[in-house]
Amino acid sequence: VQLQASGGGSVQPGGSLRLSCTASGFPWDDYAIGWFRQAPGSERERVSCTNYDGTGTYYEDSVKGRFTMSRDNNKGTVYLQMNGLKPEDTAVYYCAAGLAAISTTYCPTHMEYWGKGTLVTVSS
Numbered sequence: 001v002q003l004q005a006s007g008g009g010s011v012q013p014g015g016s017l018r019l020s021c022t023a024s025g026f027p028w029d030d031y032a033i034g035w036f037r038q039a040p041g042s043e044r045e046r047v048s049c050t051n052y053d054g055t056g057t058y059y060e061d062s063v064k065g066r067f068t069m070s071r072d073n074n075k076g077t078v079y080l081q082m083n084g085l086k087p088e089d090t091a092v093y094y095c096a097a098g099l100a101a102i103s104t105t106y107c108p109t110h111m112e113y114w115g116k117g118t119l120v121t122v123s124s
Helices: none
Strands: 002-006 009-011 017-024 032-038 045-050 067-072 077-082 091-098 118-122
Touching (some): 002 091, 017 032, 045 067, 045 077
Antiparallel strands (some): 002 017, 032 091, 067 077
């Protein structure tokens, strides 16, 4: 099983980045996918999650209206488009896969599979 997040980098406040998550070794199409992040010295937190079919997407309040999550099962890839980035978005971003049902108001912190993260730095 392998999950890999990519697309991180350094941007100025107000900038944009698009993260990608690819997976292999398990039935990708059957799993919900979540994006999580962990800033230095902080707990890991949810960012966004979506069901196996891309429905019921959840967004943490801190990213609503700025981040958009999508998935392309044909390509086996999930995206996180991040616009209007703020310094407080600085963190290592991880993608994870799980079997729980996602809704617009619910995204579990427990996921079955976790990938290596990608660093996002927002600084002027």
